[in-house]
Amino acid sequence: MSLLDYAMKLIGGASTTTVTCPHCGLKSSHPTSKIRLKQAMLCPGCKALFVAPR
Ligand SMILES: [Zn+2]
Numbered sequence: 799m800s801l802l803d804y805a806m807k808l809i810g811g812a813s814t815t816t817v818t819c820p821h822c823g824l825k826s827s828h829p830t831s832k833i834r835l836k837q838a839m840l841c842p843g844c845k846a847l848f849v850a851p852r
Contacts, residue, residue: 821846 814827817839824843828850832839838847 817850819843819846820848 813830815830815833816825817828817833818825819841821841822844824841826839826842828839833850836849838849840847
């Protein structure tokens with residue numbers, strides 16, 4: 799685990815939520831802190847960057 803991952807876990811409280819990719823429809827879990835801050839998430843299926851609608 800990298801230091802950045804560790805820091806993100808601390809900040810995000812390690813809580814994740816399932817987000818559906820708007821491009822391929824694949825569901826993947828992402829930290830809720832990223833969604834709250836409207837940061838781009840990488841789809842593990844099609845490698846597309848997208849921002850969760852909410
Ligand atoms: Zn996708």
